[in-house]
Amino acid sequence: MTGKDITKGNRIAKDRLKKIAEFVYDQLDRGDIPHLEVSSRTKNNIVLSKDLKVWKYGKDTVQRSAKDLGGATSILRTLYTVDFIGDMIDSGKSSTLREMYYISEGWNKGKFPTQDESNKLAEDLEIITKCLREDFKLRPEEDGARVIGDLTITEKNRKGEVKKINCKDDVGDSGYGIPYNVEDEKVKFKAVNAKFIIAIETGGMFDRLVENGFDESHGAVLVHLKGQPARSTRRFIKRLQEFSNLPVVLFTDGDPWSYRIFASVAFGAIKTAHISEYLATPEAQYLGITPSDIVNYELPSDKLSDNDVSALKSELTDPRFSSSHWKEEIKLQLKLKKKSEQQALAKYGLDFVTDTYLPEKLSEMNII
Amino acid sequence: MLIGGSPVTVPYANKMAESQKEISISDFFAKNRQILGFDNPSKAMLVSVKEAVDNSLDACEEANILPDIFVKISRTDNKDRYLITVRDNGPGIVKNQIPNVFGRLLYGSRFHAIRQSRGQQGIGISSVVLYSQLTTGKTTTVISKIGEDYPCHRMEIHINTKTNRPQIINSEVILWEPHHGTEFSCEIEGRYQKNKKQSVQEYLRSTAIVNPHVQIVFEDPDGEVLRFDRVVDKLPEPANESKPHPHGIELGVLKNMLQYTEARKLSSFLTNEFTRISPRGARDIISQAGLTEKTNPKKLKLENVQTLYDVMLKMKFMAPPTDCLSPIGDRLIRKGLRKEIDSKFAYTVTRDPKVFLGTPFQVEAGIVYGGEIPPGDQVQILRFGNRVPLLYQQGGCAMTHAIERINWRPYGLEQRGGKGIPNGPAVILVHLASTNVPFTSESKEAVADVDEILDEIVRALMDCGRRVKSHINKKNKLKKVSEKYTLIKEILPEIARKSSSIVGRPQIQLDPVITKIMNVHVIDSGIIHREVGDQKQTEVTVKVQNYTQKERKFKLLVKVPDTLIQGVYPENFNMKDGAIEWEVGPISPARSVHLGFTLLGLDQDEYDEVEVYYSRLPGEVIGADPL
Numbered sequence: 001m002t003g004k005d006i007t008k009g010n011r012i013a014k015d016r017l018k019k020i021a022e023f024v025y026d027q028l029d030r031g032d033i034p035h036l037e038v039s040s041r042t043k044n045n046i047v048l049s050k051d052l053k054v055w056k057y058g059k060d061t062v063q064r065s066a067k068d069l070g071g072a073t074s075i076l077r078t079l080y081t082v083d084f085i086g087d088m089i090d091s092g093k094s095s096t097l098r099e100m101y102y103i104s105e106g107w108n109k110g111k112f113p114t115q116d117e118s119n120k121l122a123e124d125l126e127i128i129t130k131c132l133r134e135d136f137k138l139r140p141e142e143d144g145a146r147v148i149g150d151l152t153i154t155e156k157n158r159k160g161e162v163k164k165i166n167c168k169d170d171v172g173d174s175g176y177g178i179p180y181n182v183e184d185e186k187v188k189f190k191a192v193n194a195k196f197i198i199a200i201e202t203g204g205m206f207d208r209l210v211e212n213g214f215d216e217s218h219g220a221v222l223v224h225l226k227g228q229p230a231r232s233t234r235r236f237i238k239r240l241q242e243f244s245n246l247p248v249v250l251f252t253d254g255d256p257w258s259y260r261i262f263a264s265v266a267f268g269a270i271k272t273a274h275i276s277e278y279l280a281t282p283e284a285q286y287l288g289i290t291p292s293d294i295v296n297y298e299l300p301s302d303k304l305s306d307n308d309v310s311a312l313k314s315e316l317t318d319p320r321f322s323s324s325h326w327k328e329e330i331k332l333q334l335k336l337k338k339k340s341e342q343q344a345l346a347k348y349g350l351d352f353v354t355d356t357y358l359p360e361k362l363s364e365m366n367i368i
Numbered sequence: 369m370l371i372g373g374s375p376v377t378v379p380y381a382n383k384m385a386e387s388q389k390e391i392s393i394s395d396f397f398a399k400n401r402q403i404l405g406f407d408n409p410s411k412a413m414l415v416s417v418k419e420a421v422d423n424s425l426d427a428c429e430e431a432n433i434l435p436d437i438f439v440k441i442s443r444t445d446n447k448d449r450y451l452i453t454v455r456d457n458g459p460g461i462v463k464n465q466i467p468n469v470f471g472r473l474l475y476g477s478r479f480h481a482i483r484q485s486r487g488q489q490g491i492g493i494s495s496v497v498l499y500s501q502l503t504t505g506k507t508t509t510v511i512s513k514i515g516e517d518y519p520c521h522r523m524e525i526h527i528n529t530k531t532n533r534p535q536i537i538n539s540e541v542i543l544w545e546p547h548h549g550t551e552f553s554c555e556i557e558g559r560y561q562k563n564k565k566q567s568v569q570e571y572l573r574s575t576a577i578v579n580p581h582v583q584i585v586f587e588d589p590d591g592e593v594l595r596f597d598r599v600v601d602k603l604p605e606p607a608n609e610s611k612p613h614p615h616g617i618e619l620g621v622l623k624n625m626l627q628y629t630e631a632r633k634l635s636s637f638l639t640n641e642f643t644r645i646s647p648r649g650a651r652d653i654i655s656q657a658g659l660t661e662k663t664n665p666k667k668l669k670l671e672n673v674q675t676l677y678d679v680m681l682k683m684k685f686m687a688p689p690t691d692c693l694s695p696i697g698d699r700l701i702r703k704g705l706r707k708e709i710d711s712k713f714a715y716t717v718t719r720d721p722k723v724f725l726g727t728p729f730q731v732e733a734g735i736v737y738g739g740e741i742p743p744g745d746q747v748q749i750l751r752f753g754n755r756v757p758l759l760y761q762q763g764g765c766a767m768t769h770a771i772e773r774i775n776w777r778p779y780g781l782e783q784r785g786g787k788g789i790p791n792g793p794a795v796i797l798v799h800l801a802s803t804n805v806p807f808t809s810e811s812k813e814a815v816a817d818v819d820e821i822l823d824e825i826v827r828a829l830m831d832c833g834r835r836v837k838s839h840i841n842k843k844n845k846l847k848k849v850s851e852k853y854t855l856i857k858e859i860l861p862e863i864a865r866k867s868s869s870i871v872g873r874p875q876i877q878l879d880p881v882i883t884k885i886m887n888v889h890v891i892d893s894g895i896i897h898r899e900v901g902d903q904k905q906t907e908v909t910v911k912v913q914n915y916t917q918k919e920r921k922f923k924l925l926v927k928v929p930d931t932l933i934q935g936v937y938p939e940n941f942n943m944k945d946g947a948i949e950w951e952v953g954p955i956s957p958a959r960s961v962h963l964g965f966t967l968l969g970l971d972q973d974e975y976d977e978v979e980v981y982y983s984r985l986p987g988e989v990i991g992a993d994p995l
Contacts, residue, residue: 021870028864031880067885069851072859079866086870109859110866 007185009135010089016129017082017136024075034075035065038124039274043318046273053282055268055320057127073109074121080110081121085136094137097122127274133231139180145233146175148210149221150193151240155179156186164190167221173210175224182236189243195219196367197244198287198358199237201227201252201261205342205353212354218368221246228261231272234279237265241281247367248281251358254289254299255339256311259321259330262286267320287361291333294340297357300347301338308339401502404495405760405811409448410566412503413558414759416452416496417441417568420552421575422756423493424456425582427550429603431459435579440587441560441568449504450558450589455551460514463521470497470510470552471525471534496554498527503557507537511551513544520544560589565748566759572596574750574757577704578696578799599703610692610803611643614680615726622677626665634668635661644685653679690721690728693801696755701734701797703973709795712738712843715835716797717828724820729802731821733828736795737836738843743793747771747781751815752799758813765814767798770825779833780840794836798825838993845990849890856882883957886915891924891991893978897970906967906975912952913960921953922985924963925995929975932968947981 020036027034039045040060047058066072084103088094095103100122101115112118122138125131133139151167153176167176179186198220200206206224209215215222223237241248250265252258263269266284268276294301304312312330315321321330333339345353362368406412421437428435438455461469470493497508513520524538561567572584576596583598612621631637638650645653654661657679659672668676696704698716705714716734723729741748751758751767762768768789776783776790783790806816815821856878864876889912896907914920925947933948938961942949948965955961967975980992 018870021867024863025867025871025873025876028867028876028878028881031884033881033884034863066855066860066863066881069855069859072855072863076859076863076866079863079870083866083870109854109862 006089006092007135009131010137013129013131013135014086014089016131017085017125020125020128021079021082024079033066035063035067035071036075036078036128037061037063039127041123041271041273043270043314043320046268046270046319048319049277052277054276054280055273056276057273076110077104077107077112077117077121078125080104080107081118081125085125085138088137094139096139096141098141100138123271123274130274132275132278134181134183140230140232145178145224145226145229146206147178147221147223147236148175149197149215150219151176151189151221152191154188154190168215173207175210175222178230178232178236180230180232182232182239187236187239189240192221192240192244192246193219194221194244194246196247196249196362197221197223197237197240199223199225199229199248199250199265199284200342201225201250201258202342205251208343208350209354212351214354214358217354218359218362225250225252225261225265229265231279234265234281237284238279238281241283247365248284249287249362249365249367250284251287251342252289253339253341254291254294254333255304256308256315256330256333258289259286259315259326260311263318263320285365287358287365289340289342289344291329291336291338294333294336294338297345297348299340299344301336301340301344304333304337304339309334309337401499402811404499405813406495406499409557409559410561411760412499412556413441413450413452413560414566414568414571416499416554416556416558417454418571418756419493419496420452420454421572421584423552424454424458424550425575425579425755427458428456429606432603432606433458434598434601434603435582437582437584438587439568439572439584441589442587443589444555448557448559449555450560451553451555453551453553455549457546457549460512460518460548460550461510462514463512466510466512466521466523467525467534467536470494470508471527472532493552494527496556497525498529500554500556501527504555506555508552508554511542511544513546513548513550516547562588569594571757571759573708574752574759575755577708577750577797578701578752578755578757580696580700580704580707597707599707600700604694604696607694608689608691610689610728611641613644613688613723613726613728614642614683614685616688616804617726619674619677622680623673626668626673629665631665633661634659634663634665637665643688649683649685653683656683685726687723688726688728690723690730692803693721693728693730695721695730695732695801696799698732698734699974701732701799705734705736705795705797706973709736710740711736711793711795713836713839715832715839717831719824719828722820722824724806724818727802727804727806729800729805729821729824731824731828732797732799732801733825733832734797735829735832735836736797737839738793741793741795745791747790747792748795749789750795750797752797753805753807753812753815754801755799758815760811761808761814764808766817766822767800767815767825769817770798770822770829771796773822773826774829774833776833779837781833781836796829796832798829800825842991849888849990852886852888856885860885879958880917883915883917887917888915888988888990889913889920889985890915891980891982891989893926893980893991895975895978897972904969904971906970907964908967908975908978909962909964910978910980911960911962912955914955914957916987917957919954919956920985921951921955923983923995924950924952924992925981925983926963926965927979927981928965928967929970931970934966934968936965937963 024034038061039057040062045058045060046055049056064071064074066075097119098115101112101118104112104118122133126133147167149167154162154164156162165176200222203224206222209222214220225233237248250262252261265281268280272279293299312334315330345357405415417439421439424437425435436457440453442451444451472494500506500508507524507526509524511520511522519541522540522542523536526535526537528535572586573596576582576584580599581603584596586594625641629637629641631640634654635650638645638653639647657675695718698718701716702714714736719731721728721730749762749768749771751765772788775786777786781790781792781794800815800821806818808814808816860878864878868875892911894909898905910926927947936948940951950963952961981995982989982992983995
């Protein structure tokens with residue numbers, strides 16, 4: 001590989017990563033105990049950015065100091081990772097987060113005990129350098145989800161050819177697969193012919209809407225979230241919204257975990273609040289299933305588990321859910337002690353969701 | 369009273385008298401076997417083995433023989449019946465006495481002695497013979513030999529339950545290899561349970577812990593052989609016999625003593641038959657009871673006996689002598705515990721003798737911690753009365769109550785609400801030695817809640833608790849040190865190497881950072897045992913490392929046991945109150961000094977932890993306690 005694969009982003013990232021090593025080196029050189037400082041990544045340290053309308057990290061930081069074994073190990077891992085990323089940038093290679101985790105096997109005391117640790121460190125480096133994981137040549141192993149609708153994009157494939165794809169006509173029933181990199185150099189939006197974008201949590205419901213032809217009948221772009229959406233999926237929705245200026249609605253199960261999916265799409269996730277402005281779509285609205293839907297549509301339901309209840313209670317203190325609307329809905333659900341899946345709508349037949357439920361909800365929201 | 373309206377011709381009591389006859393003790397026991405502890409088949413098995421083993425141990429110790437005990441339990445054709453065999457290397461029993469010892473209830477040499485002995489603990493081996501007879505109808509076989517040149521007798525014994533007298537069914541002289549000893553075998557209805565808290569195996573293991581001079585070999589019904597090895601070749605000091613203390617008897621006992629005394633005068637009766645009654649004390653008692661010194665004790669009237677008893681109880685006497693007690697000793701308990709339980713830490717304590725109601729007693733306690741002991745479980749409790757394991761009624765025993773009374777959490781064990789039996793990787797041992805262990809009931813399985821005893825047990829256990837705590841603290845601190853060593857020896861140099869290679873600048877001198885990170889004084893001690901010729905040497909080393917940024921000068925003390933010490937270095941030391949004292953330093957930052965000495969004549973388990981103290985040393989110190 002040659003230097004031509006090195007982007008400007010890569011170069012900036014390499015410079016800033018080197019600064020981390022310099023910071024450590026200088027501390028040691030002065031005879032000080034080395035330390036690094038990172039934003040504290042808890043729900044108590046996210047604040048709403050007025051300019052960006054998304055949730056970002058606040059002022060709280062955590063110190064990783066070489067004073068104790070844990071801190072020292074973390075600094076060592078950081079240096080190994082910095083070195084590894086530098087090498088990748090130089091040689092024009094990239095690796096998945098999982099590959100990096102396995103590569104760390106050879107890092108002696110700097111080895112990661114779990115992949116969770118290595119993923120977290122990659123995020124820490126993003127926070128410190130204000131660069132993106134993609135600039136580090138690191139990518140997740142899971143790709144983004146699927147899209148179906150009258151949307152035309154171009155994608156630069158691995159051979160460097162630019163392919164034009166219409167996400168209705170040029171794809172099969174499983175739709176267009178969102179790649180891990182959806183930045184401009186890879187994916188460009190060309191045209192949209194739709195009234196709104198609907199992001200769907202489960203594959204079953206996505207397929208139902210596809211089978212019922214909901215995209216064409218109601219002028220929708222369908223995006224499958226695949227549970228908690230990957231970064232690329234969130235970034236794709238964000239870019240698509242910016243490009244089209246269309247309303248975005250989220251259609252998920254009616255339980256606390258689904259509300260978190262919505263929050264991560266609309267407000268930014270707690271784990272990735274440092275890049276909320278890239279990933280979050282503040283225009284996104286929550287369509288359902290809401291706790292009120294469970295009552296109004298008399299949906300079949302399950303009892304809330306202990307975990308569900310504590311997740312709901314935790315959301316009551318989550319600043320992202322501090323609006324009175326969310327508070328009332330969450331309190332209602334705690335009172336009902338029930339949750340319902342999207343597919344519970346099938347109680348009224350396979351067409352109910354596309355013929356009745358969605359049109360009713362969308363017109364309530366003044367979208368159609 | 370009018371009975372049936374008809375005139376009474378014969379007094380009813382006469383009719384009753386026809387059916388009233390003396391019930392023999394044997395008959396009584398036959399009907400009330402639970403009193404002896406034969407409540408159920410598995411307990412019967414345990415009690416039978418226990419009685420036979422206790423008997424063997426007492427006999428061996430009385431004859432000053434290191435006990436070698438062989439226990440075997442085998443199955444019979446009937447699945448509910450087992451054959452129990454217990455063999456010892458004791459002094460043997462003369463032919464005439466064999467039937468009495470094994471076939472007559474309440475027969476024994478220890479019955480009237482005021483002395484600590486195991487035999488007080490059960491009704492005796494004859495009850496096992498009786499139980500065997502009642503459940504299987506079989507006779508008991510006893511083989512005994514009293515010396516190399518004497519014949520060995522083999523007898524089959526049966527108890528006549530009406531007369532409480534033994535019957536010899538068969539007697540013969542046989543050839544028997546051992547020079548002396550006794551073998552007892554009987555068949556009983558019972559159940560054999562393996563690996564249970566209350567099992568023969570556990571009883572023998574517990575016995576071995578508190579009797580480290582005993583060798584026990586056990587063959588279970590599956591033919592598996594377990595050995596509990598002897599760890600000390602010395603018999604326990606024999607307990608002296610003692611006369612009763614005036615506060616330690618009951619009215620009935622006093623009456624008996626008055627009846628059987630050889631004294632002719634009340635004054636000599638009091639001074640001769642009791643301990644701690646001086647001639648003057650005797651005069652005081654007699655005058656306060658309104659009696660005369662010359663009264664013949666045998667002719668005292670019942671109401672006078674009562675008065676005498678009351679006066680004696682009220683009067684003050686010196687506490688009874690305690691040389692009639694034979695504690696195991698903290699060292700030996702530790703040996704026993706260490707041998708049978710795989711642990712990281714053991715501490716034992718023997719309290720001074722104390723007295724309750726004129727009865728001397730002594731409490732010993734021990735705790736083992738860590739190692740192979742499961743950490744989440746409730747702490748196992750080993751209870752002993754006069755060296756005999758108490759396996760039943762744990763919840764009703766003063767030893768358990770004392771454990772429950774202590775808040776164990778400050779000592780590093782878990783305990784819900786600061787009450788009850790604690791949880792954690794520990795085993796607690798309590799031994800009560802007394803001339804009269806106060807049991808809650810005849811089956812002698814739990815010690816009664818006597819305040820003086822409870823108090824002593826609590827004190828002993830709190831001592832144990834404190835030691836466990838300091839062991840845990842030390843362990844945690846050492847873990848912290850070893851983490852810091854990993855940090856400064858492996859991780860920090862790698863951080864330096866990696867960062868200098870990334871930025872392309874020279875390697876860094878790390879000493880200043882290392883002292884900043886450690887900021888501690890580390891005192892490492894080591895023990896090496898070796899035998900040079902037949903001399904045991906214990907080499908003790910202490911290394912003091914200064915990982916702070918300042919030069920240090922301070923005082924260091926190492927406790928030493930009472931034994932010969934040689935080769936103390938450096939030589940500027942003082943011997944003071946069982947400790948070696950050095951003026952250490954000055955030690956520069958990142959430097960260390962070595963100290964040490966050699967102890968002579970100690971066993972490995974007699975010195976297994978170096979106790980180091982310091983003074984005038986500011987900042988954190990790991991591996992030693994402040995003076």
